[in-house]
Amino acid sequence: MAGYGDLLRTPGVGRIIAAQLTARFPNGMTSLAILLHIEHVTGSYGAAGLVLAATSVGQAVAGPVTSRWMGRWGMRRVLTATLAVCAASLAAIALLLLPLPAYMALGLICGLATPPVQSAVRTIYPKMVTSRQLTPLFSLDASLQEIIWIFAPVLITFVATQAGTVPALLLIVATLIGGGAWFILSPEVGRVRIPRSRRRLGRVLARPPVLLATIVGFLLIGACAAVEAGVVATFDHGGLEAGLVLGVFAVGSLAGGLSFGHLPIGRWAMARRLGIFTVGIALTVVSLNVWWLGGTLLLAGAGIAPALAVIYAMTSASVKFSDTAEAFGWIGTGQLIGAAAGSAIAGFLIDDIGPTGAYVAAGGFAIAGLAVAIIFVRGFPDLRHRDASPIPDTEPVQTIG
DSSP: OHHHHHHHTSTTHHHHHHHHHHHHGGGGTHHHHHHHHHHHHHSOHHHHHHHHHHHHHHHHHHHHHHHHHHHHHOHHHHHHHHHHHHHHHHHHHHHOOOOHHHHHHHHHHHHHTOOOHHHHHHHHGGGTSOHHHHHHHHHHHHHHTHHHHHHHHHHHHHHHHHTOHHHHHHHHHHHHHHHHHHHHTSHHHHHOOOOOOOSOTTGGGGSHHHHHHHHHHHHHHHHHHHHHHHHHHHTTTTOHHHHHHHHHHHHHHHHHHHHHTTSOOOTTHHHHHHHHHHHHHHHGGGOOOHHHHHHHHHHHHTTHHHHHHHHHHHHHHHSBGGGHHHHHHHHHHHHHHHHHHHHHHHHHHHHHHOTHHHHHHHHHHHHHHHHHHHHTGGGSOOOTTSOOOOBOOOOOOOOOO
């Protein structure tokens, strides 16, 4: 923990972490608020699911594209433009009575315009700290983002049930604008310039570490999404026990990230961390007792943030600086698709065999992720004796002969 204290005393680090967490806080509220609002307006969870699906598709498509745009037009321009469109589309969903196709179109626009804050901040980090501090910083970031998933759903559910779904959506708009403005106006966002990439869109996936990071992220988040569906189904559609168990899951991730973040990252680091996660997930099928699930998910959670820290560090260390934002965009897209796949598969299995089916689905995703980390271990970079800084971009230099 002393190492994290030194890290947070580095000029600008504490501020940029707080700003980006505030800017990303709506990510933990938007889906639930849209679900509650559209169901309230239309009386149909099916209609709400269609709007959510459109939003998720927009987010998945936009991730690499808007991240890459930051190298062309600058971070502040892209973040400001996407923030304005995203906030306007959410406000329209909240305030306008529209047919379902129009809500779906607005959801798609909202997803497409989701500000690429995550890609931006993880591109900025290597320029703020020493090479020795970068891996712990990625771990701290992965750990603290659990704050979003612990508090945001609780806050938005409380506001939606006590004040209504319209105020809940408008709260998200206000947080999006306030947090986004704080992040955009941070000095580091103005100082860091991403060189324009000369590669075609998607070529960064040809680098094995980036592809492996995307695949592992897909499987890890797929397992987490299946667990969330299983917990909600286990405890009668989100009772008090469901919130507490999911909170314990997130607390386990926070604790794991803070405890293991200082450890060096070798080729087997991902396999070890996913091993902890997989053991915890596998044990959930033994019993659906609230105490058992809480304990097993606390164990499983201890592997999540450390695994995410490996994903971010190996990605940063494996690409040129001009490609980092796009690479993180692809990783975000993989995680979004994983969340959708995990929820969908878990849902079908819950309907077929009950809540246990969701934990079986989560176990399948977790085992697949662990298998990838073991089978393709040589594709994971060894960062024990090097830092996680991006590869410098080089320009041809004219010489006088």
